[in-house]
Amino acid sequence: MHLKLIESLHELFKDEVRELGTQLGIPEQLVWRHPFPGPGLAIRIIGEVTEEQLRIVREADKIFIDEIRAAGLYRKISQAYAASLGVKAVGVMGDKRVHGFIVALRAVVTTDFMTAEAFDFERSFRSKVNTKIVNEVDGITRVMWDDTTKPLVRSNWSDQRAIARTAL
Numbered sequence: 658m659h660l661k662l663i664e665s666l667h668e669l670f671k672d673e674v675r676e677l678g679t680q681l682g683i684p685e686q687l688v689w690r691h692p693f694p695g696p697g698l699a700i701r702i703i704g705e706v707t708e709e710q711l712r713i714v715r716e717a718d719k720i721f722i723d724e725i726r727a728a729g730l731y732r733k734i735s736q737a738y739a740a741s742l743g744v745k746a747v748g749v750m751g752d753k754r755v756h757g758f759i760v761a762l763r764a765v766v767t768t769d770f771m772t773a774e775a776f777d778f779e780r781s782f783r784s785k786v787n788t789k790i791v792n793e794v795d796g797i798t799r800v801m802w803d804d805t806t807k808p809l810v811r812s813n814w815s816d817q818r819a820i821a822r823t824a825l
Contacts, residue, residue, distance in 0.1 A: 670771070675688050698715060701741065702741045703742050703743035713758055713797060714740065714741050714760070716793070717739035717741075717760045718739040720786065720789050724782070724786050730776075730778075734766060734776050735765055735767045735768075735770070736764070736770075736773075737762070737763065738763055739761070739762050740760065740763065741758055741760055742801070744759055745798070746758075746799040748798030756798065758797050759800075760800055761802070762802050772807055773807040774806055778802075
């Protein structure tokens with residue numbers, strides 16, 4: 658077969674895809690899905706992608722997104738998701754120590770997806786989500802929050818030390 662693949666949307670950024678989706682009449686819940694458009698779950702798993710890791714990410718992500726929606730924050734956040742770090746940590750459940758995976762949660766605000774700032778959740782929200790994920794997702798013993806900016810902000814350590822010396 659002599660076919661030509663046309664990928665007219667591959668050069669659009671997420672904000673442009675959302676605008677186009679809205680203009681095309683795609684349902685709002687799909688256009689504003691976190692992350693949108695985005696890769697599948699496998700990209701959110703560090704290390705081997707297994708059925709267990711997929712289940713863990715899927716369940717943790719559902720709890721995170723459901724709590725964001727319940728708090729009325731969904732449309733204030735540009736993108737939010739859970740990721741598995743692929744490493745285990747010791748936790749205490751009941752009277753015993755258990756080993757389970759660490760899940761990282763990330764939520765950002767942005768206008769163009771080229772830069773992003775971490776969404777500033779209240780401490781009570783974070784605690785509620787942490788507790789719910791650890792209690793309801795079998796295999797997770799630790800929840801971490803990713804507050805990294807995009808792009809990464811790298812500073813020169815010697816410049817920081819010089820600034821600190823002049824402040825003394």
